[in-house]
Amino acid sequence: MTGIPGLENILNGGIPRNQVVLISGTSGVGKTIMCSQFIYTGATKYNENGVYLSFEEPEDMLKENSRSFGWDFDRLEKQGKFSFIHYDPYNVEDVFNVLESTIKEVNAKRLAIDSISALGLYVRDVTELRRMIFNLSLILRSLNCTSFLTSEVIYGTNGLSRNGVEEFVADSVIMLYYERLQSSFQRALQVWKLRGSSHSQKLHPYDITDKGITVYSEQEAFIK
């Protein structure tokens, strides 16, 4: 169970264990919120400890923003159920080692990496970036974790990820959309791929409330 209300219905029961899930969308769609919710709910409801690796937000900002949704990561940390790792994307040499050891330390079953696009901003060579992402995927497969990876798509482009390579290393792809309907914007979610399982082929609206993300699996989005 992902812990995102409504998402399970769209996934026909949830993400298969140990998969790598790509969460893609433009700036502002709520990728960080979805990751936090996935990790927090895992630790509090499903007894699955978690690790959050961030290349963007520092620890205090993630925690403060999470508190506004009622998620107390400090408490989880004290209980040994959660660990936060922050890396400057310019200095990532040992990040995967630290990631592995941290996952073992907290006996994590859930992992969020936010965002792998940030890596792409600072790695000078595209081929090297791909190798890095590929190596990451090998590590992820060996970790026995269900992982959420975020990718920040540039607004106005159509790809499933920023670098067009992230979806290669992902078993499943969930796209978050923020589309203009006349003078307002609507949020919608689409499961694009779910390896080894069927899934809803519809666009479903979602909201960001003070309890986090809720997906309306019974509704369809963008019906004009």
Added chain:
Amino acid sequence: MTGIPGLENILNGGIPRNQVVLISGTSGVGKTIMCSQFIYTGATKYNENGVYLSFEEPEDMLKENSRSFGWDFDRLEKQGKFSFIHYDPYNVEDVFNVLESTIKEVNAKRLAIDSISALGLYVRDVTELRRMIFNLSLILRSLNCTSFLTSEVIYGTNGLSRNGVEEFVADSVIMLYYERLQSSFQRALQVWKLRGSSHSQKLHPYDITDKGITVYSEQEAFIK
């Protein structure tokens, strides 16, 4: 006979023997499922042994996902009718030698390569990638196999393949589409080219069910 229900009707009887068939489409259209079905049905129904060369999914994941469709590749392997090869796309030096010897070992008549786009992600030089794909095509023509090659098209682009070169080495091209119709998505298949034979010029819907892919050759897709 490809073993994909309905596809034969669209192909006016099937793929001519020993052809190289390109299976193209974006992430999530079911290219891996179509390849697995082609290989599995060949070995179990048409007495044509098969080889599956993967640059993406490892063996256990392919097998596990296949089991959800009722395809037991382990059994085939024990019967000597199937062999799985997995290659890290970064270390492909001897892949074609291994491919040739494996095909001889299992006396394969069917081959799936999933995906040749993965090669393109890691080869630094476009000209070298083309030569590699070209060399692959020479080998394929000498193998007396009917081959399915997959190419992952980037969503939002219009090409028949990721690198715009894969269709050159293919005798036939089958495109898998996943298109948005208002708030839901529809799957459809189109035979783009079939060397030496006529074929349906229509877009046909298909489904991914718990028995694999079924093509509705009597129906037309995207009729609004």
Added chain:
Amino acid sequence: MTGIPGLENILNGGIPRNQVVLISGTSGVGKTIMCSQFIYTGATKYNENGVYLSFEEPEDMLKENSRSFGWDFDRLEKQGKFSFIHYDPYNVEDVFNVLESTIKEVNAKRLAIDSISALGLYVRDVTELRRMIFNLSLILRSLNCTSFLTSEVIYGTNGLSRNGVEEFVADSVIMLYYERLQSSFQRALQVWKLRGSSHSQKLHPYDITDKGITVYSEQEAFIK
């Protein structure tokens, strides 16, 4: 309180303290006016001193243009509530040191940087530009200021910023639009992202009057 009439309503109460806010839009949408208004109102109404770092307009031009809106930055400067820094974007080596010391000098709580796109015009290497913007974001987070950064989007492109990287270092993104409706143009504003808080998801019209920018939070823009 930003000091932009109407903007508070759209932001559901204002920008969270110490955030980095990206103000993006094409040439002529009023990014400089919005920054000036943010800084001036902060110092005069909310007792928050300010610093304006410009890579484009020289001091006298900013001040003269501001006077036409009734904003007297000279007076603020004499009162020790404001400081203006102008940098040639070709010589930015020590800009961040100067910025830090100036912020301390005037005990600033508000900062405007206009524009970070100008940096991108003169830095030869994209990777270096990204590092510079990234380093800037680290400094900004340590300064205890609420910052407005402007980015000049090229007309006809769809991105949230000029270089596709500015939104990475921003907590919040406000887009200013200038769109053609038949034979005239209309101004509209959209909050794209507001980290840690909900916000209006509508496009709201705004005007540039002789008192600065006013946002019509009760109206919706581009309704045809």
Added chain:
Amino acid sequence: MTGIPGLENILNGGIPRNQVVLISGTSGVGKTIMCSQFIYTGATKYNENGVYLSFEEPEDMLKENSRSFGWDFDRLEKQGKFSFIHYDPYNVEDVFNVLESTIKEVNAKRLAIDSISALGLYVRDVTELRRMIFNLSLILRSLNCTSFLTSEVIYGTNGLSRNGVEEFVADSVIMLYYERLQSSFQRALQVWKLRGSSHSQKLHPYDITDKGITVYSEQEAFIK
């Protein structure tokens, strides 16, 4: 007379002697079939011997596919009326010498080169490719042959050729289209240029039947 039924009417009597004709279109439109038909009909009906230079299909595949249209190139070869040349596009150093001598050997009046795009895939340097194509055109003009050159256009692009240079060396350009009309695809042909002569300015449908290509010069395509 080209030997393609219906094409003559559109060309107002045929291709002027010794011209270089570019046959352009995406993968699967029938460029190889049109070339084969041009060469075969020339040798059997109009007493004009032919040479087929292929950078793609090997000899046996071309011959086998041709047999399905009733064209027996083996017989032509034995009669000294036809010669097939196949070149690996990676080793083309002496191809033009071989081409010249072969044309003299069979006293050819018709030539097909399928495809010059294949050259572009393997030549690393664009300027060099252009020189190669330009040199080819000089040779073609000296050969006293009517030549069909094919160019494979990438689907979703709009050009008259793959490299945007092939049409420079051609006297005439014939485009083959394969366009989607709702849920099915339609074939149509358009004479784009015909140096020294007028031609139909309409889009005409064509079919690939078991006798080869037939153009419906009395009909117009894509009428909705």
Added chain:
Amino acid sequence: MTGIPGLENILNGGIPRNQVVLISGTSGVGKTIMCSQFIYTGATKYNENGVYLSFEEPEDMLKENSRSFGWDFDRLEKQGKFSFIHYDPYNVEDVFNVLESTIKEVNAKRLAIDSISALGLYVRDVTELRRMIFNLSLILRSLNCTSFLTSEVIYGTNGLSRNGVEEFVADSVIMLYYERLQSSFQRALQVWKLRGSSHSQKLHPYDITDKGITVYSEQEAFIK
């Protein structure tokens, strides 16, 4: 006063003194005519001498074309009210020195540079071009002139200038459009930015008559 009939109304009184105004549009919209008119009317009606720096048209051509509008630049030159500078865009080393000294010589208050895009055609390095344009802007600000700079936009692109950088150094931007309405083309003008002042937000038609450019400030363009 610019001296372009109707333009004042759209600018709500004219260009603020000493500003740099970008005149942008595709080939043929009348950028050179607008500059000539601005310079000529300045010297004859508003007692503001002028300098015309051309990187394109030589002196005699500008003068001859101007005569067809009744503008006698030769006479102005003899009166010491005008000076023309022509530079080969390949040899621009000392152009800014010459520009400064010429402006002092004729005590110019108006300057036209036609076109700064021409610089971009011959400068090999984009970063260098930007530095050149930036340096130009510094000089312009020190000259106490109101300047018109032209930029030739490539037809079919959407930018406000050819190089996407010219608008950075301009205080104001006026776009000239030439748009197709069914089978004829219509001219229209739009003030895109006017630093320190409000302006019409409409598209206004204009004409090129035998008296130069006239803007119809009371009318709106492209109303279908």
Added chain:
Amino acid sequence: MTGIPGLENILNGGIPRNQVVLISGTSGVGKTIMCSQFIYTGATKYNENGVYLSFEEPEDMLKENSRSFGWDFDRLEKQGKFSFIHYDPYNVEDVFNVLESTIKEVNAKRLAIDSISALGLYVRDVTELRRMIFNLSLILRSLNCTSFLTSEVIYGTNGLSRNGVEEFVADSVIMLYYERLQSSFQRALQVWKLRGSSHSQKLHPYDITDKGITVYSEQEAFIK
């Protein structure tokens, strides 16, 4: 007088003497025919000798194609009224010297260069190409000829020329269009720019008949 029936009306009397006119359009619109007609009519009707510099068609092909319109360039040549120059675009070192001396030899008042795009195909360096075209323009201005330059636009692009630089060196620009209207194509001509003179702002249809190009100045094209 250009000698193209109907064109004069659109140009309000013709091309001003000694101008450089760019004739732009995709492959097959009739640029070569328009140049031939301009040169031939000049020599036979208006007593203006001509020179035709071709980087594409060899002499015999141009002459043969011209004969089909009734234009006998051989006779003109014998009368000393015309000279044809053909250059391999790879060897253009002395082309401008030869051009100058040839123009003097035949005392030419008209010049056609077909096509300057061909230069762009073979010059490796864009900056160098621009310098070459710029130098060409300087020479043309010194020759006291009215010149027609052709530029072959790539189909599907929107520019006024192939390299986006040709229109810089041209005083006037005439675009030739070949646009699809449902299932047939229509030819139309548009004067885009005419330095020093007004011109029709409409799209006018034209035909290529056995007497050359005729423009229908009283009609408008593409009226649906």
